Amino acid sequence: MTPEVHAWLLDLGYGHRTAVAPRHMAEYVFDPALHAVPLAQAHLRGVTRWRGLLVPLVDLAVLLGEPRIEVERRRAVILAYRTAEDAPIRFGGLIVRAEPKEIPVRDDMACPLPSEPEAWREIALSCFSHEEQPVPILNVAALFPEMRAATEPALSAPLAVGSSAPAEPQPLADSHIQEATGP
Amino acid sequence: MSAAPMPTAAERAAERVAAVTGWLLLAFGGARLAVPRREAAEIALAAEIRRLPHGVPAGRLATESGEFPVYALDARLGVLDHIPERYHFCVALEYGGRRRALACEAVALLHNDEDVSVQQIPAGLFAPGAPLNGVALLDEQLVCTAHAADLIAYLPEPEVPHDA
Numbered sequence: 001m002t003p004e005v006h007a008w009l010l011d012l013g014y015g016h017r018t019a020v021a022p023r024h025m026a027e028y029v030f031d032p033a034l035h036a037v038p039l040a041q042a043h044l045r046g047v048t049r050w051r052g053l054l055v056p057l058v059d060l061a062v063l064l065g066e067p068r069i070e071v072e073r074r075r076a077v078i079l080a081y082r083t084a085e086d087a088p089i090r091f092g093g094l095i096v097r098a099e100p101k102e103i104p105v106r107d108d109m110a111c112p113l114p115s116e117p118e119a120w121r122e123i124a125l126s127c128f129s130h131e132e133q134p135v136p137i138l139n140v141a142a143l144f145p146e147m148r149a150a151t152e153p154a155l156s157a158p159l160a161v162g163s164s165a166p167a168e169p170q171p172l173a174d175s176h177i178q179e180a181t182g183p
Numbered sequence: 184m185s186a187a188p189m190p191t192a193a194e195r196a197a198e199r200v201a202a203v204t205g206w207l208l209l210a211f212g213g214a215r216l217a218v219p220r221r222e223a224a225e226i227a228l229a230a231e232i233r234r235l236p237h238g239v240p241a242g243r244l245a246t247e248s249g250e251f252p253v254y255a256l257d258a259r260l261g262v263l264d265h266i267p268e269r270y271h272f273c274v275a276l277e278y279g280g281r282r283r284a285l286a287c288e289a290v291a292l293l294h295n296d297e298d299v300s301v302q303q304i305p306a307g308l309f310a311p312g313a314p315l316n317g318v319a320l321l322d323e324q325l326v327c328t329a330h331a332a333d334l335i336a337y338l339p340e341p342e343v344p345h346d347a
Contacts, residue, residue, distance in 0.1 A: 035325040037304065038214060038260040039313035047304070047318055047325070054302045054318055092305075145307030 002107040009135065010077060011098040014066045018138045019105070019128070026078040026091060028100055032057065034074070042068070048093060050078055057093035058143055064117040075099070081140040092144040103130060205294050208326065209274055209287040212258035212267075215326045216285075217299050217319070220292065222331035224248070224275040229266065229286055232273055237264045239339050244273060244284050251275065252341045253284040260313075260327075262339060276331035283335050301328050312337060 007019040032048040034057060040046070043062040047054045057076055062068055076093045077100055083090070109128040113120050113136055120127075123143055124136035203219035207226075210216075225246065232242040232253050239262055240252035253273055255263040270286040293299060301317040309315055314333035319326045 035318075035320070037309075037315075037318060037325070038258070038327060039310045039315060041308050041310055044304075044308040047302075049320065054320060056304055056308055058308070144305040146305050 004104045004106050006102055007105045007137070008077075009101045009103045009130065010094065010096050010138075012064070012095070013061045013069065013097040014064075016061055016064055016066070017130075017133070017135050018060065018124075019103070019130075019135050020077075020079060020138050020140060022102075024079045024081060024138075024140050025100065026080045028096075029076050029078060029093075031073040032076050032093070045095060048076070050091065050093070053091060055091050055093045056144065057095060059095040060123075060138075060143070061095070063123070063143075064119050071097075079140050079143075081144065083141050083146060090144065092140070094143070105130075203296050205292065205296065206299050206328075207274060208291040208293055208299075208321075209285060210289040210291075211256055211270060211285075211287040214256070214258040214260065215321070215324060216256075216260075217293070217326050217328045218274075218276065218331060218334065222276055222278065224277040224282060226290060227273050227275065227284070229271045229273055232266065232284075232286065234266055239264055240283075240341050241266045242286070244275065246275075249282070251282040251284060252338075253286055254338050255286040260315075276334055278330075278332040278335050281335055283338055285334070299326060299328065 006022055008022060008025050010018050010020065012018060027050070029048075029050065032050070034046040034048055036046045037044060043059050045057045045059050048057050055078060059068065075096050075098070077096055078091055078093050080089050080091055082088070105128055109130065111127050111129040111134050113124055113127045114134050120136050123139050125139045127134050127136045129135070203221070205220035206217040207220050207223050208215060208217050227244055227246065232244050234242045240254050241264060242253035243250055244253050253266065255266045255270055257263055266286045269288050271288060272290045273284045273286045274290055275282055275284040299319045299321060301319050303317050304315070314329045314337040315327045316330065316333065317328040319328065
């Protein structure tokens, strides 16, 4: 039997879902105040104050090519990440459409990344199947890139960060989830 | 022996912001922009601006140090082709021998660096060419921070150079 770990399943809207390791999940916030930032990429909805910090709030569905939708009461998760092993912890927010759900993940659930939208290849570590649907595992640091991409023709263009993620199934428990849930 | 890691763009921006000694806070069109005080060359009244017919730059300012172009931005930091009547002031910024002025509705001097508690936004979340390097909240309103060098690079070059 393959080892089982846990991940947080996030509903991004438009049928898109993603998962993050528990150690990335800092807090689920309901109806956060949003301050729009000028000259931002289309998927940056603004910044919100969280525990004394101003945290960027990203709408991943927009990065995946969906139109912006405004809801009366938005929901978000605050994610913790590092850009390098010895770098300080940083925080970024992700708009979600429903309460995060904790689910078990095993190696034998690995599956290929969906071929569309292509942006997944830039921001996903690997993928697993849940309820017969692929769920990409989010590379949180890639969602908040420190560097501007070399060529970005439009504000809504996908981020060009890092190298493309492989389309083939990758082992889950010994890399992207289990490692990320360590102390 | 391994070489020291190169600082990231965000780290370099943080270092530069950390070096400020007071801020100038420019307000225009509902936006607020803070620039390090020492990067501002002078403040003038908009009445001294020679407004140009619709175009970019939208005006020129002549001072003892020369004549240089004046720009006006809207709330989204888009470059306007005119200076709105309510923009009563203009702040001249200088970097690398180039001087450019920004018209604004109001300008305030913040003596203490701590008055603007800047937090970095990952550079990749800004549009290409955006001159901003951080954000802060002041009186529960967003303030964006930028350096004169980046603002000057962001503004379109005038057709005829007017370097001071």
